[in-house]
Amino acid sequence: MDDIFGKVVSLFLAVCVMFGMPFIYMTERAKSARQVYILSEVTCFVDNVCNIGFIDRDMMQKLYMNLSFSDGITMIDILHESDEFVAEDGDGYTDGEVKAYSRVNTFRDEYDIWDVVENDEKYRFLKGDYLKVTVREENTFSMFPFIEDNTVSAVYGGCVKYETD
């Protein structure tokens, strides 16, 4: 009986090693290729937006389509930071007086962009605004589940150079 148990265990381990390892190396290669691909797509999108100064629905859909085919779940975060000047509603201001303005950093994310873009409108940026796109893949294949693999990710951001009317 011992011998049968040993045979089953050793067969199981041998199958894991002989069929698992080539698969591991193929997925590693695929991950490397995907990393460069994701970075290229994100760079393309950010540079495009920074040069033309707006996002429309086609651009957003194209970005999501290009990034969404994979085994795991792709998380896409978009950050839009802009300096805005907000009028202060303090005491002591009368009608004829110049109001004080304070500079506020405003942060918007991809949901705000989708809200505008879904109505077939263009989401416009001001010159000097900062746009950042973060992409990361979760639940990708890994041979050893206790080793987290967060390597398939990309961060790219830049300032908007051109402002449309």
Place this chain on the structure above:
Amino acid sequence: MKLTDLSILFVAVFICMILPLELRIKDDREKFYTKIQYNRVWDRVSGDVTEDVVITEDSEGEPVVDREVVHDKFEKLIRLTFDIDDEVSLSKVYDAFLQHEFYDFDRELSYDESEDIRILMEDEINMAQHEKRIKNYRCDAEFYRETFPYSKGESRYQNVFGPTFLTVFDPDDDNMPWTGFDRVVISGSRIEKTK
């Protein structure tokens, strides 16, 4: 020893050999990839820093670049790019910089002048490396040649000229279990005034 025991031993040894290899492959992949990513990010950052440069004039009518604005913008872009909220993380990023400086060369330099500045800046980089205790065999001259090209026959043709922002970024590899790959990223941008 039975055949099954031998096979189990074989598999155990095999997995022990594969696990470090797997970790090493992951580590290498991350290093190569982060180098590409840092390179693109810093190229973009150094370009954006010189985008909104404020140029004033001094008493003699010479243009003067406001360096505080440049460095404030640089800090802001670092914070935004890497999601840094606290000062400790920011100081860690600044520690990784061998150099981030705004230079203003008012004319195209001759060979001797650029050689003098090159030697001066090489010493700076050597000191910075000594402080960071980087234990690798980097050829400093070769490294610096890319930062500050001094010859028109070199692979990078143009000499520095005018207001120029240079960054040299070298993230700390002390926490990495495997060494051997140098992730130095060099980027720069130049303001060119046109009519």
